[in-house]
Amino acid sequence: MNTAAAKKGNKMAADKKAFGKNQFGEEVDLFTLTNRNGVKVRIMNHGGTIVSLETPDRNGRAADIVLGHDTAAEYVQASPYFGCAVGRFANRIKGGRFTVDGKEYSLAVNNGPNALHGGLRGFDKVIWDAQLLPAENAVRMTYVSADGEEGFPGEVKTVITYTLTEDNELKIDYAAETTKATPYNITNHSYFNLAGHDAGYVGKQILTINADTLLPTDEASIPYGEKMAVAGTPFDFRTPHAIGERIDADHEQIRFGSGYDHNFCLNKKTDGGLSLAARAEDPVGGRVLEVYTTEPGVQFYSANWLDGAPPGKGGCKYVRRGGFCLETQHYPDSPNQLQFPSCILRPGKAFRSQTVHKFM
Numbered sequence: 001m002n003t004a005a006a007k008k009g010n011k012m013a014a015d016k017k018a019f020g021k022n023q024f025g026e027e028v029d030l031f032t033l034t035n036r037n038g039v040k041v042r043i044m045n046h047g048g049t050i051v052s053l054e055t056p057d058r059n060g061r062a063a064d065i066v067l068g069h070d071t072a073a074e075y076v077q078a079s080p081y082f083g084c085a086v087g088r089f090a091n092r093i094k095g096g097r098f099t100v101d102g103k104e105y106s107l108a109v110n111n112g113p114n115a116l117h118g119g120l121r122g123f124d125k126v127i128w129d130a131q132l133l134p135a136e137n138a139v140r141m142t143y144v145s146a147d148g149e150e151g152f153p154g155e156v157k158t159v160i161t162y163t164l165t166e167d168n169e170l171k172i173d174y175a176a177e178t179t180k181a182t183p184y185n186i187t188n189h190s191y192f193n194l195a196g197h198d199a200g201y202v203g204k205q206i207l208t209i210n211a212d213t214l215l216p217t218d219e220a221s222i223p224y225g226e227k228m229a230v231a232g233t234p235f236d237f238r239t240p241h242a243i244g245e246r247i248d249a250d251h252e253q254i255r256f257g258s259g260y261d262h263n264f265c266l267n268k269k270t271d272g273g274l275s276l277a278a279r280a281e282d283p284v285g286g287r288v289l290e291v292y293t294t295e296p297g298v299q300f301y302s303a304n305w306l307d308g309a310p311p312g313k314g315g316c317k318y319v320r321r322g323g324f325c326l327e328t329q330h331y332p333d334s335p336n337q338l339q340f341p342s343c344i345l346r347p348g349k350a351f352r353s354q355t356v357h358k359f360m
Helices: 252-257
Strands: 013-021 027-034 040-044 049-056 062-064 097-100 103-106 129-133 138-145 156-164 169-178 206-209 211-214 261-266 275-281 288-293 297-301 325-329 351-359
Touching: 013 129, 027 129, 027 138, 027 156, 040 156, 206 297, 252 261, 275 297, 275 325, 288 325
Parallel strands: none
Antiparallel strands: 013 027, 027 040, 040 049, 049 062, 097 103, 129 138, 138 156, 156 169, 169 351, 206 275, 211 261, 261 297, 275 288, 288 351, 297 325
């Protein structure tokens, strides 16, 4: 990233302003964090949502590289989770059912036969209490999910801190605690397009994923329970490949996902350690994104179901595969698959997780 032009006249800053009302008529605030290198992120407290993220390219030209909407009211029930915090359980739970400590729980089914991203009104559709932290160039958001909300047991308090550093890192720190044992899996669902949010198809952008295996799924995107080696498949991103190079390959898992929509099991030297998950690059403008996480997995989704509606920022039409998601997470359907890393949060055991997006 050429920061010389971006630095001129810029300074580190954090501010807050009103952002209208959401679909439920609730007042929404928008928080802006800016660093001296010309990186700027805007986050609203509806859904803890990253609304925009501006970074300069190799020539110092800034562009917004995340998909989204112009107003809070446009982030409606049917929008595709642009930029939001998703929970209490990100990704899918088979049949909307799970058992914890011998008791069965039922959730709303909102993705075919499965529960997806926390339910009908998950973390992405609620107002978070927010506190601007100017000295840290950060914003801290807190949400208390009631016992029984969306069918999940326990009152869960979640704190998310978004920090923009002078090293062009957007750090997302998650912390949570519960009053009862409950499945817990939280992530950010930003759609990236490193050429600009409205630049269209991302197939020529280059991706590397630090994973030797992934979780193959059935047609409803539920893992079978066993890992699949990526070697010799269209899912081998251990070395850099264009996203679109093999996206329509004749492979059962590609057909099931209509492209890429799979959890990659990250190569981790230590459980819970911060390590590289993925690296993406736009070969034209030169922007690079590296994602680091303490989580065991990352869901790579190639925006296979975008179709131009609803309209995005500036009225643009987000085309099929016009973005990509790298959702750091525990594995899908973990509550029902005990061989996966445990996702059960228990009273007295605080949850801690960090994901870092580094821009170059």
